[in-house]
Amino acid sequence: xxxxxxxxxxxxxxxxxxxxxxxxxxxxxxxxxxxxxxxxxxxxxxxxxxxxxxxxxxxxxxxxxxxxxxxxxxxxxxxxxxxxxxxxxxxxxxxxxxxxxxxxxxxxxxxxxxxxxxxxxxxxxxxxxxxxxxxxxxxxxxxxxxxxxxxxxxxxxxxxxxxxxxxxxxxxxxxxxxxxxxxxxxxxxxxxxxxxxxxxxxxxxxxxxxxxxxxxxxxxxxxxxxxxxxxxxxxxxxxxxxxxxxxxxxxxxxxxxxxxxxxxxxxxxxxxxxxxxxxxxxxxxxxxxxxxxxxxxxxxxxxxxxxxxxxxxxxxxxxxxxxxxxx
Numbered sequence: 001x002x003x004x005x006x007x008x009x010x011x012x013x014x015x016x017x018x019x020x021x022x023x024x025x026x027x028x029x030x031x032x033x034x035x036x037x038x039x040x041x042x043x044x045x046x047x048x049x050x051x052x053x054x055x056x057x058x059x060x061x062x063x064x065x066x067x068x069x070x071x072x073x074x075x076x077x078x079x080x081x082x083x084x085x086x087x088x089x090x091x092x093x094x095x096x097x098x099x100x101x102x103x104x105x106x107x108x109x110x111x112x113x114x115x116x117x118x119x120x121x122x123x124x125x126x127x128x129x130x131x132x133x134x135x136x137x138x139x140x141x142x143x144x145x146x147x148x149x150x151x152x153x154x155x156x157x158x159x160x161x162x163x164x165x166x167x168x169x170x171x172x173x174x175x176x177x178x179x180x181x182x183x184x185x186x187x188x189x190x191x192x193x194x195x196x197x198x199x200x201x202x203x204x205x206x207x208x209x210x211x212x213x214x215x216x217x218x219x220x221x222x223x224x225x226x227x228x229x230x231x232x233x234x235x236x237x238x239x240x241x242x243x244x245x246x247x248x249x250x251x252x253x254x255x256x257x258x259x260x261x262x263x264x265x266x267x268x269x270x271x272x273x274x275x276x277x278x279x280x281x282x283x284x285x286x287x288x289x290x291x292x293x294x295x296x297x298x299x300x301x302x303x304x305x306x307x308x309x310x311x312x313x314x315x316x317x318x319x320x321x322x323x324x325x326x327x
Contacts, residue, residue, distance in 0.1 A: 008071055010035040010162050010193040011056060017064030018051050025051040027217035028065065033195060033210075035070075035161075038188055040208030041197045042316065048217035049197040050090070053164045056195070057087045069162060086160035088152050090167045096140035100131055100150055103139060108157045125153040129183065145176025152183055162193045169203060181207060201313045213319055221319050228315050235275040235284030235307050237291060242301035244268040250300050257291040263317060275307070 011033035018026040026048045033039040041049050054060040056067055058078040066073065072080045094103040104122035105115075113121060126135045129149045134142060139150065148168055155163060165184065169177040177200075184207055188194055198204055204211050205225055213221040213228070221228055237258070241250055247269065251262045254273050263272045273291075275284040288307045295302055 008035075009033055010037075011039075011067070011069055011195065013052075013056075013065060013067040015065035016052065016055060016062055016067050018048075018055055018060060019063045024217050026055065026062075029214070029217070029219055031212060031219070031222075033193065035193050036188070036191060037209045038184060038194045038196055038207045040204035040211040041195065041214055042199070042201065042204045042211055043197075043214035044199055044320075047214045049214055050166055051217075052214070053087065053166050053195065053197055057085055057164055058082055059087075084161040085164065086155040086158070086162075087164040088155045088166065088168055090170055094139050094147070094150055094154060097138060099136050099138055100126055100142075101135045103150065104154060104157065107154050111158050113157075121157055125156060126150075128186075129153045130179070143176070145172050145179055148172060148176065148180055149183065152180070156187070159190075160192060162195065163187060165194060165196045167197055167199065169198070169200065177203070201316060213316060215320050221315075228319075229309055231315070231319075235288065236309060237273045237275055237288050238304075238306045238308065239271045239295070239302055240267070240304035241269045241271070242303050246300050247271065249298065250295060253294050253298050253300065254291055257294040258287060269303070 009032050011031055013029055013031045016026055016029040016031075017024065029048070029052055031052075041052065043049050051060065055062050056069060056074060058074050058081050061075060068074070069081045070084055072084075074081050095106075098106065101119075101122050104125060105118045108118035108121050109115065123132075123135075126132050129152070131146060131150060131153070134146060139147065142150065152165070152168065168184075169180050172180065181203070184194055184196065196204070196207060208225070210224055211222070211228060212219050221231060223231070237254070239250065239254070241247055247264065250271060251264065254262045254271060258273050258275055260273050260275070264270075265272055275287045275291075285307060288305075292302065292305055
């Protein structure tokens with residue numbers, strides 16, 4: 001795999017805009033994506049992730065700003081961009097009435113490979129993706145995880161310098177998600193850059209070296225996982241109460257002591273809050289101790305209390321709450 005090899009970024013955008021009627025789906029996005037990495041684009045449904053990917057893959061024409069892929073403009077040099085990228089969308093794009101082998105051979109032939117080369121390439125990819133035993137079965141008999149794997153395999157019939165994976169694990173069970181993650185890591189080890197869009201925070205945490213958080217068509221934060229976590233606080237306080245009836249009161253006490261919003265967890269006795277600690281772990285520990293003392297003074301019994309690094313879930317909630325919707 002060539003992996004780009006141009007010495008510059010795989011993707012660079014400046015003020016990228018895409019409008020549908022009155023909806024600014026992409027509203028001034030700036031990205032700089034290093035080659036040879038997994039770059040995560042994180043955001044909820046409707047944030048603008050898929051639209052951004054479609055513009056970068058030359059499937060949509062931008063309405064403003066600029067975008068370059070390995071230095072080639074996605075509008076003025078679209079053919080050159082298409083020659084270096086591949087896209088796996090949110091839904092399987094293979095023909096369900098064909099077998100796994102038939103799908104890959106057909107697509108390889110359409111890409112210009114000879115019949116023999118197409119069959120060889122299909123067999124190699126099916127083996128690499130753990131699908132050899134299912135190669136002769138119709139795709140409609142495949143599980144959700146198998147369909148995602150053959151869809152990604154189809155994207156690699158011609159080895160791309162840049163692979164767009166648009167929410168590749170949506171709806172998959174944990175085992176299938178882990179299989180897809182292993183494939184992503186293997187692809188990057190061979191030199192391909194991966195732009196991964198996801199709404200799963202743990203997926204971005206495990207795979208991406210840098211992450212852009214998008215909401216309402218805008219990048220509201222960007223950086224490494226550590227930088228994003230540090231941006232919302234030096235620590236995260238997790239509290240479990242003895243009496244669930246006192247959780248609302250505990251929420252008020254913690255919010256007052258820590259000067260931050262408090263997240264009510266799914267567990268009816270659990271609460272979580274970020275702690276800024278003035279940017280240091282020691283400061284976070286001191287603030288957490290004061291919060292625990294305030295709960296004690298209020299007569300609220302605590303069964304468990306822990307201080308750790310904020311999760312990406314807490315980062316995203318804090319960032320979207322801080323930025324809010326556009327005016």
